[in-house]
Amino acid sequence: MTQLLVESASSGPAEPRxxxxxxxxxxxxxxxxxxxVFGWTAGSETTESILDAYAAAGGNFIDTADSYAAGRSEIMIGNWMRDRRNRAEMVVATKIGKNADNLGLRARTITRAxxxxxxxxxxSHIDLLYLHIDDADVAFDETLLAVDELIRVGKxxxxxxSDHTGNRLIEARIASALIGVAPMVALQNQYHLLHRTEYEGDLAHVVDRQGLGFMPRFALASGFLTGKYRTRADLALSSRGHEASRYLSRRGLRVLAALDTVAAAHGTSVATIALAWxxxxxxxxxxxxxxxRPEQVAELVASATVRLSRQQVTELDRVSAR
Structure with a gap:
């Protein structure tokens, strides 16, 4: 089980592990x-500055997809690693299945993607490859055999x-065992303080039973859990405000109020506490x-060193429960 970053009482920052x-x-x-956002709202210079700030803070895990900005995100990350000569220090994860040139998870499409x-x-290799969709039109055997071949040749x-249900994870594990190929080691689904039930039910049980590493996506609820959207006027000020608008409710504001309290106790930001939770x-x-922007990186990586007290975690659990 992943070690919990919780202490019986609030304390100062710890070294990230x-x-x-x-x-x-x-x-x-x-x-x-x-x-x-690389290649979309963040251009080349901004992308490089963000990645520089992340690496300087000790970060080594970059997550992208072949569909982000139609592949430009991968290009920018590749250029940055080439220029910094740090590929060996980075763990690179990318996702396939949604790029317009290589849609779905047929064997030939996977290889091409x-x-x-x-x-x-x-x-020469991808450290962690995600199936960006659960392509129910393709038998798991075909998908798993194609991925296994890529693993065997070192690519x-x-x-x-990504976005797989517990039942589909079980089907995939059974299929991989029957045909003798490498099983999944990770899952990336939406999970945050305002979207809990999808993961915390059967899915979390399956993830635990299979020993998967779980990477929550949309971890800051489209920016709502940064605390910058508290009124309808706030939403109108941002081009991404419409994405966060679904969370502007009594429950959402209740969660932000609790995050404000915990953030003040730690002398840090709301976003940091939401990630630390x-x-x-x-x-x-x-x-x-x-x-x-590069100046936003510090509050993201700070979540790795904040130790929440059990009381703080319990309170955040309580106010965010439906």
Whole structure:
């Protein structure tokens, strides 16, 4: 079970510890830097500055997808690793299945998508490959055999699922055992203080039973859990406000108020505490969060060193419960 970052009483920052992804030998910083804005709202210079700030803070886990900005996110990350000569120090995760040129998870599509990602990333291998969709139109046998071949030739080290249900994870594990191929080691699904039931039910049980590493996506609820959206006027000020609007409710404001209290006690930001809460949960390895500016990186990576008291975790659990 992933060690919980909780103490009986509030204390000062601790040194971040690398966390192991499932049964793999991948050890990562407890905050994955998302590349979902690279090539979209963040240009080349901003992307490089964000990644520089993340690496300077000890970060080594970069999360992207072949569909982010139609592949430009991977290109920018690849250029940065080439220029910094730090590929060996980074754990690179990317996702396939949604790129317009390689939709779905047919065997030939998987192979083509991975080769394209390797070229854009300018690397010989992907550390963690996610199936970005659960393609029910393709038998797991076909998908798993294709991924296993990529693992055997060294183009992929490990793989996992994204937005898969507990039942589908069980089906995949059974299929991988029957045909004798590598199983999933990780899962990335939505999970945060305002979206708890999907993970905390049967899915968390399956993740635990299979020993998967869990990476919460949308960890800051489309920016709502940064605390910058508290009124309808706040939503109107941002181009991404419409994405956070679903959380502007009595429950959402109640959660922000509780986060304000805990953040004040630690002398840190609301976003830091929201991410630190995730790191107290079983099997959570590294929340996935994005920064649109380099100065935002500090409050994201600070979540790896904040130790919440049990009372604080309990209160955040209580106010965020439906």
């Amino acid at each position: 690398m966390r192991r992804i499932g049964v793999s030998d991948l050890r990562v910083f407890p905050l994955a830097m998302s590349g979902n 991975v080769n394209a990602s390797l070229e854009r990333l300018q690397t 992929v080290r490990y793989f996992g699922g 995730l790191l107290t949960k079983p099997r959570v390895v590294a929340p996935v969060a994005s920064a649109s």
